[in-house]
Amino acid sequence: MSELDADIGYNSTFGMADAEAGPFPAIIGVTGITPPSKSRDAVDKTHLKSPDRYKEYFPGMKEGGEAKIGLNFAPSVAATLDTAFELGEKWCQITFPDETTTLTFKAVITGLEYGELVNDKMTATLTLKLSGKPVLAVM
Numbered sequence: 210m211s212e213l214d215a216d217i218g219y220n221s222t223f224g225m226a227d228a229e230a231g232p233f234p235a236i237i238g239v240t241g242i243t244p245p246s247k248s249r250d251a252v253d254k255t256h257l258k259s260p261d262r263y264k265e266y267f268p269g270m271k272e273g274g275e276a277k278i279g280l281n282f283a284p285s286v287a288a289t290l291d292t293a294f295e296l297g298e299k300w301c302q303i304t305f306p307d308e309t310t311t312l313t314f315k316a317v318i319t320g321l322e323y324g325e326l327v328n329d330k331m332t333a334t335l336t337l338k339l340s341g342k343p344v345l346a347v348m
Contacts (some may be wrong), residue, residue: 220306223278225299226229233302237286240332241279242303245311245339248272254327273339275312276301282323282333286328290333300338314343 223242224233243304259265280286293299296318303312320336 216306218306220308222304224302224304225293226302226303227300229300229315231300232301233300233304233313235280235304236280236289238281238283239276239278240281241278244303245276245314245337247343250332259342270280271342273341273343275319276316276337276339278316278335278337280333280335284329290321290335293335294318298340309348311346311348312343313346315340327347 218241219316220246221236221242223239224231224235228232246315250268252269252287254267255264298315301314301316305311316337316339317339318335319338321333322334322336324334325334
Protein backbone atom coordinates (compact mmCIF):
# COMPACT_ATOMS: atom_id res chain seq x y z
CA MET A 210 0.00 0.00 0.00
CA SER A 211 1.40 3.42 -0.93
CA GLU A 212 1.62 6.35 1.45
CA LEU A 213 -0.76 9.23 1.00
CA ASP A 214 0.90 12.62 0.57
CA ALA A 215 -0.58 15.38 2.70
CA ASP A 216 0.29 19.01 3.30
CA ILE A 217 -1.04 22.18 4.87
CA GLY A 218 -2.19 25.27 2.97
CA TYR A 219 0.68 27.42 4.26
CA ASN A 220 2.41 29.33 1.43
CA SER A 221 -0.64 29.28 -0.90
CA THR A 222 -1.41 32.54 -2.70
CA PHE A 223 -4.30 34.15 -4.54
CA GLY A 224 -3.89 36.77 -7.26
CA MET A 225 -6.03 38.62 -9.79
CA ALA A 226 -5.27 40.01 -13.26
CA ASP A 227 -7.00 41.70 -16.16
CA ALA A 228 -5.73 39.13 -18.69
CA GLU A 229 -5.58 35.34 -18.76
CA ALA A 230 -1.79 35.39 -19.12
CA GLY A 231 -1.37 37.44 -15.93
CA PRO A 232 0.78 38.37 -14.15
CA PHE A 233 -1.18 37.54 -11.00
CA PRO A 234 0.23 39.67 -8.17
CA ALA A 235 -0.62 38.08 -4.82
CA ILE A 236 -3.28 39.80 -2.74
CA ILE A 237 -1.78 40.64 0.65
CA GLY A 238 -3.25 39.22 3.86
CA VAL A 239 -5.02 36.12 2.54
CA THR A 240 -6.01 33.94 5.51
CA GLY A 241 -7.85 31.19 3.68
CA ILE A 242 -8.70 30.02 0.19
CA THR A 243 -11.64 27.79 -0.64
CA PRO A 244 -10.94 26.61 -4.19
CA PRO A 245 -13.92 26.16 -6.51
CA SER A 246 -15.65 22.83 -6.89
CA LYS A 247 -16.70 21.29 -10.20
CA SER A 248 -20.10 19.83 -10.98
CA ARG A 249 -21.92 18.40 -13.98
CA ASP A 250 -25.59 18.20 -14.88
CA ALA A 251 -27.11 14.79 -15.44
CA VAL A 252 -29.56 15.04 -18.37
CA ASP A 253 -32.47 12.63 -18.21
CA LYS A 254 -32.73 10.38 -21.27
CA THR A 255 -35.25 7.94 -19.75
CA HIS A 256 -37.85 6.54 -22.14
CA LEU A 257 -40.84 4.24 -21.92
CA LYS A 258 -38.66 1.19 -22.58
CA SER A 259 -35.77 2.04 -20.26
CA PRO A 260 -34.37 -1.30 -19.01
CA ASP A 261 -35.90 -2.56 -15.74
CA ARG A 262 -37.69 0.77 -15.18
CA TYR A 263 -34.43 2.53 -14.23
CA LYS A 264 -33.89 6.14 -15.21
CA GLU A 265 -31.05 6.76 -17.65
CA TYR A 266 -28.86 9.84 -17.98
CA PHE A 267 -26.12 11.32 -20.10
CA PRO A 268 -23.52 13.86 -18.99
CA GLY A 269 -24.58 17.48 -19.46
CA MET A 270 -23.03 20.90 -18.96
CA LYS A 271 -20.23 21.40 -16.42
CA GLU A 272 -19.91 24.23 -13.92
CA GLY A 273 -16.89 25.61 -12.10
CA GLY A 274 -18.64 26.56 -8.86
CA GLU A 275 -17.55 29.28 -6.45
CA ALA A 276 -14.34 30.22 -4.70
CA LYS A 277 -14.05 32.17 -1.44
CA ILE A 278 -11.04 34.14 -0.34
CA GLY A 279 -10.70 35.09 3.34
CA LEU A 280 -8.59 38.14 4.12
CA ASN A 281 -7.13 40.12 6.95
CA PHE A 282 -8.64 43.44 6.04
CA ALA A 283 -6.81 46.75 6.21
CA PRO A 284 -8.03 50.00 4.70
CA SER A 285 -4.88 50.01 2.51
CA VAL A 286 -6.25 47.07 0.46
CA ALA A 287 -9.83 48.38 0.31
CA ALA A 288 -9.27 50.16 -3.01
CA THR A 289 -7.90 47.01 -4.70
CA LEU A 290 -10.83 44.90 -3.54
CA ASP A 291 -13.45 47.54 -4.31
CA THR A 292 -12.05 48.18 -7.81
CA ALA A 293 -12.13 44.44 -8.56
CA PHE A 294 -15.73 44.22 -7.37
CA GLU A 295 -16.80 47.25 -9.43
CA LEU A 296 -15.16 45.84 -12.58
CA GLY A 297 -17.27 42.71 -12.09
CA GLU A 298 -14.90 40.08 -13.46
CA LYS A 299 -11.22 39.22 -13.26
CA TRP A 300 -8.82 36.46 -14.14
CA CYS A 301 -7.80 34.72 -10.93
CA GLN A 302 -5.07 32.30 -9.94
CA ILE A 303 -4.60 30.15 -6.87
CA THR A 304 -1.05 28.96 -6.35
CA PHE A 305 -0.83 25.89 -4.12
CA PRO A 306 1.82 25.45 -1.38
CA ASP A 307 4.24 23.56 -3.65
CA GLU A 308 4.52 26.79 -5.71
CA THR A 309 4.34 24.76 -8.96
CA THR A 310 0.63 23.88 -9.04
CA THR A 311 -1.83 26.60 -10.09
CA LEU A 312 -5.56 26.85 -10.72
CA THR A 313 -6.41 29.66 -13.15
CA PHE A 314 -9.95 30.79 -13.92
CA LYS A 315 -12.08 33.71 -15.03
CA ALA A 316 -14.57 34.78 -12.38
CA VAL A 317 -17.43 37.14 -11.79
CA ILE A 318 -16.93 38.79 -8.42
CA THR A 319 -20.28 38.20 -6.74
CA GLY A 320 -19.47 39.28 -3.22
CA LEU A 321 -17.23 41.54 -1.17
CA GLU A 322 -18.04 41.38 2.50
CA TYR A 323 -16.24 43.40 5.12
CA GLY A 324 -16.28 41.92 8.60
CA GLU A 325 -17.41 43.68 11.72
CA LEU A 326 -15.22 46.53 12.97
CA VAL A 327 -14.46 45.55 16.58
CA ASN A 328 -11.48 45.44 18.95
CA ASP A 329 -10.05 42.52 17.02
CA LYS A 330 -8.58 42.13 13.58
CA MET A 331 -10.69 43.28 10.67
CA THR A 332 -11.58 40.72 8.00
CA ALA A 333 -13.08 40.59 4.52
CA THR A 334 -14.37 37.82 2.23
CA LEU A 335 -14.25 37.86 -1.55
CA THR A 336 -16.71 35.52 -3.33
CA LEU A 337 -16.03 34.49 -6.93
CA LYS A 338 -18.33 32.67 -9.39
CA LEU A 339 -16.34 30.90 -12.08
CA SER A 340 -17.09 31.68 -15.71
CA GLY A 341 -15.86 28.94 -18.02
CA LYS A 342 -13.38 26.14 -17.42
CA PRO A 343 -10.84 26.35 -14.58
CA VAL A 344 -7.37 25.20 -15.63
CA LEU A 345 -5.20 23.20 -13.23
CA ALA A 346 -1.54 23.29 -14.24
CA VAL A 347 1.68 21.87 -12.82
CA MET A 348 4.86 23.66 -13.90
